[in-house]
Every structure is written in C-alpha cells, then in structure tokens.
Amino acid sequence: MPQTEKPWLKSYPSKIKPNLDYPAMTLGQLLDDAVSKRPDTVAMIFEDQKVTYREFGDQVNRFAKGLLDIGVKKGDRVGLMGPNCPQWVVSFYALLKIGAIVVQTNPMYVEREIAHQMNDSGATTIIVLEALYPRVKNVLHETSLQRVIAFSFFAPVEPAKDLYSYDELIKNDSILPPVELNPAADLAVLQYTGGTTGVSKGVMLTHRNLICNALQSITWSLDLNYGEERILTILPVFHVYGMTNCVNYAVASASTQIILPRFEIDKVLAAIKKYRPTLFPGAPTIFMAINNHPRIADYRECLAAIKVCNSGSAPLPLEVAQKFKKVTQGEGNLAEGYGLSEASPVTHSNPLDRPTREGSIGIPFPDTDCVIMDLETGTRPLPAGGIGELCIRGPQVMSGYWNRPEETKATLRDGWLHTGDIAKMDDDGYFYIIDRKKDMIIAGGYNIYPRDIEEVLYEHPKVKEVVVAGVPDQYRGETAKAYIVLHDDIEGTEQEFILFCRSKMAAFKVPRLVEFRKELPRSIVGKVLRRQLVDEEKAKLQAAVASQA
Numbered sequence: 001m002p003q004t005e006k007p008w009l010k011s012y013p014s015k016i017k018p019n020l021d022y023p024a025m026t027l028g029q030l031l032d033d034a035v036s037k038r039p040d041t042v043a044m045i046f047e048d049q050k051v052t053y054r055e056f057g058d059q060v061n062r063f064a065k066g067l068l069d070i071g072v073k074k075g076d077r078v079g080l081m082g083p084n085c086p087q088w089v090v091s092f093y094a095l096l097k098i099g100a101i102v103v104q105t106n107p108m109y110v111e112r113e114i115a116h117q118m119n120d121s122g123a124t125t126i127i128v129l130e131a132l133y134p135r136v137k138n139v140l141h142e143t144s145l146q147r148v149i150a151f152s153f154f155a156p157v158e159p160a161k162d163l164y165s166y167d168e169l170i171k172n173d174s175i176l177p178p179v180e181l182n183p184a185a186d187l188a189v190l191q192y193t194g195g196t197t198g199v200s201k202g203v204m205l206t207h208r209n210l211i212c213n214a215l216q217s218i219t220w221s222l223d224l225n226y227g228e229e230r231i232l233t234i235l236p237v238f239h240v241y242g243m244t245n246c247v248n249y250a251v252a253s254a255s256t257q258i259i260l261p262r263f264e265i266d267k268v269l270a271a272i273k274k275y276r277p278t279l280f281p282g283a284p285t286i287f288m289a290i291n292n293h294p295r296i297a298d299y300r301e302c303l304a305a306i307k308v309c310n311s312g313s314a315p316l317p318l319e320v321a322q323k324f325k326k327v328t329q330g331e332g333n334l335a336e337g338y339g340l341s342e343a344s345p346v347t348h349s350n351p352l353d354r355p356t357r358e359g360s361i362g363i364p365f366p367d368t369d370c371v372i373m374d375l376e377t378g379t380r381p382l383p384a385g386g387i388g389e390l391c392i393r394g395p396q397v398m399s400g401y402w403n404r405p406e407e408t409k410a411t412l413r414d415g416w417l418h419t420g421d422i423a424k425m426d427d428d429g430y431f432y433i434i435d436r437k438k439d440m441i442i443a444g445g446y447n448i449y450p451r452d453i454e455e456v457l458y459e460h461p462k463v464k465e466v467v468v469a470g471v472p473d474q475y476r477g478e479t480a481k482a483y484i485v486l487h488d489d490i491e492g493t494e495q496e497f498i499l500f501c502r503s504k505m506a507a508f509k510v511p512r513l514v515e516f517r518k519e520l521p522r523s524i525v526g527k528v529l530r531r532q533l534v535d536e537e538k539a540k541l542q543a544a545v546a547s548q549a
Helices: 007-011 026-038 053-069 084-095 111-121 128-140 207-220 242-254 265-275 284-291 295-304 320-328 405-411 450-458 494-502 530-546
Strands: 042-046 049-052 077-081 103-104 125-129 147-151 188-193 202-206 230-233 257-261 278-282 310-312 334-339 347-349 371-373 386-392 416-425 431-436 442-443 445-450 465-472 477-486 514-516
Touching: 026 084, 026 207, 026 242, 042 053, 042 242, 049 053, 053 084, 077 084, 077 111, 084 103, 084 128, 084 242, 084 257, 103 111, 103 284, 111 128, 125 202, 128 147, 147 188, 188 207, 188 242, 202 207, 207 242, 207 347, 230 242, 230 265, 242 257, 242 278, 242 347, 257 405, 265 284, 265 295, 278 284, 284 295, 284 310, 284 320, 295 320, 320 334, 320 450, 371 416, 405 416, 431 450, 442 465, 445 450, 450 465, 450 494, 465 530, 477 494, 477 530, 494 514
Parallel strands: 042 257, 077 103, 077 125, 103 188, 125 147, 230 257, 230 278, 278 310, 310 334, 477 514
Antiparallel strands: 042 049, 188 202, 334 347, 371 386, 386 416, 416 431, 442 445, 465 477
C-alpha cells in the first residue's frame, strides 16, 4: 500500500508538531518520573481523601513486592476487576512494574463472562473488589486462576484460605527488585474488546503503545501545565478510553485525578463544583445528562472553566454538542475525537484552538497516518470525499489479538489497522465516521448508514435518544428500524417519525419500523449495544416461525 498523503497537516494547530519524541521507558518508569518531579502533588482524590504522588509511588512499590512474594511474575496475565478507585490504580501500576500483563475485567461481568476472559487470557491471578468476589469464587474451578486478591474501598479485607488480602500484601516494606522490560515488545495490557460486534478479543497493547498514546493526548491538549492539571476520572478505568485519558494521562502529566466510582449526575456536578477539574474526558451519555440536568445553571460557571471536554467511546450527536455549548454559555469546549481498543485508543481529535468542526472526529494525532480504503477490495486508497474503510497506522496501534493469529492477520494488513469503520475525509484532512462497516444496512441492494438516520431523528424536538439498526426483512433482506427514547412526559407515533424522516432523506433510507423504549441497552461506557437489539429481532422472528410450524 502506498504512503498516504497528509492533507490534515495544514489543519494542525501551530503549537503542535506532527512528530513527537517518545521516551524509551515503561509505564512503571513513567510513574517513577512523576514521583521524582512532583512528590507532593496530589495524585488522587477519592471520597475527599487525598493521596500524593510520593504516597502513590510508595504504595505501588509495596504492592508490587507483595505480588512478587506470592508468586506473580513477569509475563503472568492478571485480571483486574473493580470500579474506579485508588486501589485499582495502585494495582494497575504495581502489575506493570513487575512486568505482569493486566487483563482488564469489567466489574459488571457475570460468572460466564469472567470464566471466558480468564481462560482466554490464561490468567493465573485476579485482583477484585471484595463485593464482587462471590462471582469469581463461583467459577474458580472452571478457570486457570491460581490465586485471588481482594480489596475494598476503606475497610481492610481479612485474608482467608483461598483469598489474599490487598491490605496485607501492601504492608510489604522490602525493596522492589528491578525487572528488565522492553517497552516496545513487552505487553502491558490485554484490553478485551466490548464484543458489541462479535466475540470479545484480547487486544495486545505494549508499554510503548500506551505511553505514546498518553503523550499524543497530552500534546493535543495545548495549554497543559505539568503537575498542575486536574482530571475528572468518571470514565470506567478498566475501559481503554478511561485507562489512557484519565489514568495514564494523569501519571504522564503529574496531574491530579478526581476519581468517582460510578456515574451519578448529581455527584459528578458536585465534584466539578468542589474540585474544579481542568480536563473532562467523557462520553455522549454523560454530556446528555449534563445538558438535561434541571439545575444546570448552578454549575454553568465551573463547567465553563474546564479547559478541555473530550467526547469519545461513541458518536457524539450534533444536537448534544450544540446544547452543551449553550448550557455553558458558549465556553464549553466539547471536542469530539475517535479511537478504538486496537489503537490504545485515540487516533483523531478536533483541534482545541478553534471551534469543533460539526460532525467530524477531527484530524489524526501526531505520528498517525490514515487512509480511506475502498470497501470492495480494501486495498485501493480513495481521494478526499470518497467513502470507504478507515485504516490507521501509528505507534499506538496494537501488536495483535491475543492467541488469534487469523483475526490479527485480517485486521493488521501491510502495517495498517483496518478499523471496520466507514468514513470519509474532506479536503482539509478532517475525518467523518459514516458508520461501522458491520452496522451498515443493505436493504434492497442499497447501502444505508444508521448514523445518517440517527442524525436526522436527533433534530426532532421529541427525541431524547435514538439508535437505528438493520433488522431482518423477508423482502428487502434487511430494513432500518429506529429505536427511540422520547423526552419525559412526551408522546409520539410511529408514523410521525417516519414522515419526519421522509421529508429529510431519500426514500430508501427512511426507517420502515419505529419502536419506543424507556432506555437503550448500553455498555458501561455508554456505547449503545446495537447488536443486542438486532439479536432481539432475530429471536422474535425465530419464535414467530416456530409458532407457525
């Protein structure tokens, strides 16, 4: 594949270089650097308790030595299962210091999902919030796990016959021996994909991948002051977006994390008012909740004072971005970006020195090349305006999928990551996501992109949330169905929304079916589980066929 041109470079902020220098260090060494430079800076605030970088580094070293003493070693895969809290962050960096590989484990997983992930990764150990331990215990005999370590937020965990205590292990005060690691080759994390479009796979991310992406994100922030920023950590840190743009970003910039264990809008706004974060990585659902809060005027000043609000993990509807700007009186800089687990995750963002370009994910990060490939062969680069598959290469791109050589070969081709997302690029190098390749609806031979329909429906004043999916249709093969959440105390009819779409788009795109729901099924980071809706429709069809047999 030929080297792509880079029209986006003419759109780069003047302060940002297209190529960066990345230190040849591990994530553990990155933490040591922050501890050395800013020992008294607050690293974490959790439930009004503060931890300095000196204390953070000490806890990491103590727990790392405790892990070595019970047999955890370099190369071991270790599950880490819990909500946002200091213990999670300490465990994450302690594992990285000894060369273990963190297996990011969703705390909402049930037994079947836990067993699959532990066995797929070959994990020998899991570190888990004590309240979630019963789920792990129920499947221990089915997994490769040899040891379980439990922690709680405040009360010490008592060790038991089959359970190590985080609090006991962290008491270790002996010297942590050095562990030889190659940042470019040694894995730091197995980041399992959400499974929203297929079987969940372990994305292999090295120390270098994660450090490069953290530094790319920091550089993009423009007016960052080392050791002086405050990051609102409300995104789940076990998710790649929260891990990079909250946890690793904070350590790389010696910033303070304001950590909240879960998203509760009143607590989030209270934390913003009390601690005044300067950086707010979020997701569309978070910004939707802020927009619709009945007392948002009370928080307008502190929201407007945030330097950067980033939106990721799911497409940002134009209506949400526009309303956020209004509720912050035009000061809230809500910039949409783009990323995926396979790229650590961020690859694109709107520049922060100018208004966001509506509907665009922005331009590529430093050292990140992108090309739009044709959908038919996947090998022919398209010119500006052409619609095809977004392909990416850069230092943040994964080394492959864990124990899945065929999937790796299909996704990483000639040095390019094939994202599965359908996109286009304009003449200025700004990129636009049309839809996921796997979400594209083929109805009667026409290609329909769900996001085209969703953007139109978001213009309707009754619509609070919407998602469009392709469902089975005996005549067309597939047809577009809109799942709509209406604003509170509002009613609507199916025909009303079909007619609305008919007035704004080509007839073949208009959804034939509309279903009203109180809420949409979502992943923990707010991504709508479109596949779950499609599976529900297939199950209904199968049941109907069976009843007629």
